[in-house]
Amino acid sequence: MIGGRRSAAIEAIRAAGGRVTAPRQAVLDAVLDADEHHFTASDIVAAIHHTKQPTDRATVYRTLELLTEIGLLDQLQLDSGAAVYHRADHPHGHLLCNECGSVEELPSEVLEDVVGRIASHAGFVVDTARVALSGACRACAAKAAVG
Amino acid sequence: MIGGRRSAAIEAIRAAGGRVTAPRQAVLDAVLDADEHHFTASDIVAAIHHTKQPTDRATVYRTLELLTEIGLLDQLQLDSGAAVYHRADHPHGHLLCNECGSVEELPSEVLEDVVGRIASHAGFVVDTARVALSGACRACAAKAAVG
DNA sequence: CTTTTTGCAAAGCTTTTGCACCACA
DNA sequence: TGTGGTGCAAAAGCTTTGCAAAAAG
Numbered sequence: 001m002i003g004g005r006r007s008a009a010i011e012a013i014r015a016a017g018g019r020v021t022a023p024r025q026a027v028l029d030a031v032l033d034a035d036e037h038h039f040t041a042s043d044i045v046a047a048i049h050h051t052k053q054p055t056d057r058a059t060v061y062r063t064l065e066l067l068t069e070i071g072l073l074d075q076l077q078l079d080s081g082a083a084v085y086h087r088a089d090h091p092h093g094h095l096l097c098n099e100c101g102s103v104e105e106l107p108s109e110v111l112e113d114v115v116g117r118i119a120s121h122a123g124f125v126v127d128t129a130r131v132a133l134s135g136a137c138r139a140c141a142a143k144a145a146v147g
Numbered sequence: 148m149i150g151g152r153r154s155a156a157i158e159a160i161r162a163a164g165g166r167v168t169a170p171r172q173a174v175l176d177a178v179l180d181a182d183e184h185h186f187t188a189s190d191i192v193a194a195i196h197h198t199k200q201p202t203d204r205a206t207v208y209r210t211l212e213l214l215t216e217i218g219l220l221d222q223l224q225l226d227s228g229a230a231v232y233h234r235a236d237h238p239h240g241h242l243l244c245n246e247c248g249s250v251e252e253l254p255s256e257v258l259e260d261v262v263g264r265i266a267s268h269a270g271f272v273v274d275t276a277r278v279a280l281s282g283a284c285r286a287c288a289a290k291a292a293v294g
Numbered sequence: 295c296t297t298t299t300t301g302c303a304a305a306g307c308t309t310t311t312g313c314a315c316c317a318c319a
Numbered sequence: 320t321g322t323g324g325t326g327c328a329a330a331a332g333c334t335t336t337g338c339a340a341a342a343a344g
Binding site: 055057059 | 297298299300301302303308309
């Protein structure tokens, strides 16, 4: 591929007037290597901890903030706990089940539909990258209806 | 009126097997007197602080949790900061503007519509009491489009 | 060389918890 | 009078900040 995600990200950091340092590359690699679509600052700290470039919590927080500012990551609050990040190249809404704690993705077509309706009926432009809704997933809703 | 909100709430506490104490009534009064539709635990602590029944933070947290459990309040996380509560007798969604920081209410008709669509298209039953969406309000969206 | 970034340590903020004392029912 | 509630103080969990040393451009 011509210029992968990694080099594109490094370009973006430079374009924003930022310096490309070893700690930043370590965070970036951890973010790109993440199997999960969602990860917290602690996840990144842990992932880097045993590598050749262990990085301080504060630096990880500052780097994630930077990556969010330049549009590579989206940050959102799934609950009262730690902030959760996900790559901006995989936009989607989040559905959090209060019963089983699962986090499923809201299909982008439904998300677009819903956001469009709110825009036209309430004049509010919802940021699709930060949609998180609580409730009951299909399985738990069925369980509740029966039980 | 026959049995106002206050006495109904006290009834509910008793019905749940809880005791009606001075601190709990103080929190309840602060909640019912709140001009704002939204308030945090700190708001309640501050409101009670200079009254005849100043109450400890821990007790306020425990009481707000109780009131939420018995269905008098809804709790939601508007951002990474403090949890926000609102009275359950005034159900509505929340629209948070990232630009100006305003919090407006999502009309319940639009909310119902949206929640219904997510239920039918994604099989997920959204809790209408905990809907909070980030984005740009009408004014700020217009400003962004022009600027 | 100048400016940004890092690491460390400490503090900030919200919320929770352990425990002895107090009080409602 | 017995169980449940309260206050105090301390701790937990996430995140931010001040500052001197280190490093990028």
